[in-house]
Amino acid sequence: MSNYPDIYSSILEGLNDKQLEAVTAPDGPVLVLAGPGSGKTRVLTHRIAFLLSQGVSPFNILAVTFTNKAAREMRERIERLVGGAFGSYEARNITMGTFHSICSRVLRRDGGAIGISPNFVIYDDDDQIRLIKQALNEIGLDEKQYAPRSIQARISSAKSALLDPEDYSSQGVSSYFDEIAARVYRRYQQLLEINQAVDFDDLLMKVVLLWKSYPDILQQYRDRWQYVLVDEYQDTNRAQYMLINLLTQEHRNIFVVGDEDQGIYSWRAADIRNILNFERDYPEAKVILLEQNYRSYQEILDVASHIISSNRLRRPKKLWTNKSGGALVRVREAYDEQDEASYIAREISRLTSLGEYTYSDFAVMYRTNSQSRPVEEAFSRYRIPYQIIGGTRFYERREVKDVLAYLRLIHNPHDAASLRRIIENTPSGRGIGKGTMKTLEDLASRAHISLWDAIEIALGIKSLEEVGAFLPNLEIPKLQSKAKESLKQLVGLIYELREQRDILTLPHLIDTLLIKSGYASFLSSGAEEDLERLENARDLISIAQDYAAIDTSEALVEFLQEVALQSDVDTMQNNGNQVTLITLHAAKGLEYKVVFIIGFEEGLLPHARSMDRESDIEEECRLAYVGVTRAMEKLYISYAFHRNVFGATQTNVPSRFLANIPPDLLDGSLPSLGRRGPGRLTSTTSPRTPSGSTYPGGARNYSGQSYRPFPSNSNFVSSSNLERIIQEYKPGDRVRHPKFGEGVVLKVEIQGEDAEVEVRFAAGSTKKLLASMARLQKI
DNA sequence: TGACGTCGTGTTTTT
DNA sequence: CACGACGTCA
DSSP, X not given: XXXXXXXXXXXXXXXXXXXXXXXXXXXXXXXXXXOTTSOHHHHHHHHHHHHHHTTOOGGGEEEEOSSHHHHHHHHHHHHHHHTTBTBTTTGGGSEXXXXXXXXXXXXXXXXXXXXXXXXXXXXXXXXXXXXXXXXXXXXXXXXXXXOHHHHHHHHHHHHXXXXXXXXXXXXXXXXHHHHHHHHHHHHHHHHHHHTTEEEHHHHHHHHHHHHHHOHHHHHHHHHHOOEEEESSGGGOBHHHHHHHHHHHTTTOOEEEEEOGGGOOOGGGTBOTHHHHTHHHHOTTOEEEEEOBOSSSOHHHHHHHHHHHTTOOSSOOOOOBOSOOOOOOEEEEEESSHHHHHHHHHHHHHHHHHTTSOOGGGEEEEESSGGGHHHHHHHHHHTTOOXXXXXXXXXXXXXXXXXXXXHHHHHHOTTOHHHHHHHHHTSSSOOSOOHHHHHHHHHHHHXXXXXXXXXXXXXXXXXXXXXXXXXXXXXXXXXXXXXXXXXXHHHHHHHHHHHHHHTTBOHHHHHHHHHHHTSHHHHTTTOOHHHHHHHHHHHHHHHHHGGGTTSOHHHHHHHHHHHHHHOOTGGGOOSSSOOEEEEETTTTTTOOEEEEEEOOOBTBBTTBGGGSSSHHHHHHHHHHHHHHHTTEEEEEEEEEESEEEETTEEEEOOBOGGGTTSOGGGEESOOOOSOOOOTTSSSSOSSOOOTTOSOOOXXXXXXXXXXXXXXXXXXXXXXXXXXXXXXXXXXXTOEEEXXXXXXXXXXXXXXXXXXXXXXXXXXXXXXXXXXXXXXXXEEO
């Protein structure tokens, strides 16, 4: 290949000695200990490019990242790096993603061996809690006495430690509560199976089980993924460790990157020993330390080093940079959280008006999601656009979950969480009451069948034998004729939609579902709240547009998986000009020119719930360290004298993590003695807009637009456009679709505010497309 | 059976 | 403060 040498040198160009050593390391285990800002993403991407340049097939590479967004970005960077040098589809064929998404794919493919239906659905937090409540009820335990959330936490940590219900009751029980949890766990797991569902932890645990039980299947994956790279290795848990370990034992090409100082997920069962013991697991490992920081000014790094140095359980590391001459880190005391927020808003306004920075250069970071509120309010007043990461996510909104429930049910009718959601919530007035539900659930629970099966049996559509329940003495309950009628309608609807799935594209299927289920008319009261909900539901159609080109059955699987495994940062916008509000946890791996860390107080950072154990305090310290090291140019740390918690005012003192910082590294005194009232650092606590004009009451609207993580329905046609579309496409017209290729229009039909165009494509398939969405071109 | 009101309770971080 | 569970009323 003529341009090969160019490509080769561009892969290695500009790397420092250590990075180069990591990128070009020979086959075998490699551990890269990478301090913040030391270019670890760079090392990972260049390493993969290097492997490709050495003739390794992209099909043989697996890269595990912490977020889907990171995977996406890494793939793009590799594509840019190698271009078409090794064929144009190189980077696309690398397997990249989070542990959860990779495992989901493995289970979809091979889970059958351990009894997992290929149509499984993924249960989120909400679904899990519902299921735990159901399990509690069935066992006859009071859900008030045994908080479902605590039980869920126990189950989750058991699963992360690879303990199934039997293991847990025999090994994991050390208290009365554990014993209860063990019983619930057992029933909960049965319920998951009946619903053909898995939870987040199952995704990991079941793949370990699969690989351990079926060496031949494991061998297939070992042959496939001969090169394995893992990012953020310090945050892997036992299950993830086992996955990687099983996979890499044969070829031993394991390349992990991590930093013990940035381990912040021990509460999610991450085990820092995974990285500490790497050299023991792989004695032949090459270990490379990346200590040069390319991100932050020396002034910021100094503060970071002093903060982390109070941790005892770490090997000392010396971060250095040659970026000096920055501003000192500013520390400010605010009177309360409003004052703190106003100060930040004013500072951002000041810096942007100087023209030095734009809004997207700023991030505000905090320990708990609830701290974002006063900041949001201040930003609204000061008209600062922002996006907020986390909190209530798009996919957690009620109407979105409602629509997803229909989709999940189309995909897998045994998913009782979705079925119940549809029956109980929306649209109301289905005519299926509590009594009926109780009867059906009893039947389901006694016969060990799904709720869906129970309904079909009660309706006489199926027999007990047909669904695999052999209980000749079981009495099939009689239902009221009204309830029966309603159930028939619901079952009919789902069957009908399942048929539509084989005909329509995914966005069109959602559109149809909204209409046929009555959900659309349910939301068409015209009230503002309903309008917004409808819009959210329709945003889902726009998102599904990405899947319009593949077979809908397949599209549904991919779509539901993406939705379920979407992380907070995955929804983040990189383009818009807006300030980012984000938790310290979610900020890991990101960087901003100017960072504000708020709530640097005892009780918040370290958090009150983490103050009992020293190891917890150390984790809080690492959290502070992660935050500080996100800043490239300017860092602001603030804490509030008063803070409203729960409605009551609390008085807080500055965080202990500030205590180790020499005062001359900071701009702003550390008033460990003496407290001052409002106005110490701010001239006033009453906000003024920078322009001095009055601001509108509906402040949220202003920024509300800017942080919606998903497109508004701007690509829906207005009715005036509709005419145009109908005139544009006529039967017999030849059209081109970006993904399906050329085809002939068979039929055009008005569908509500849109038009449906039926096209037969040259490839032989016939699809019904929404005119507003399909991006059809006439030829 | 549904809608509305009161009371009680609980918030760390997330795939 | 805000949300959910529960009870009462129509």
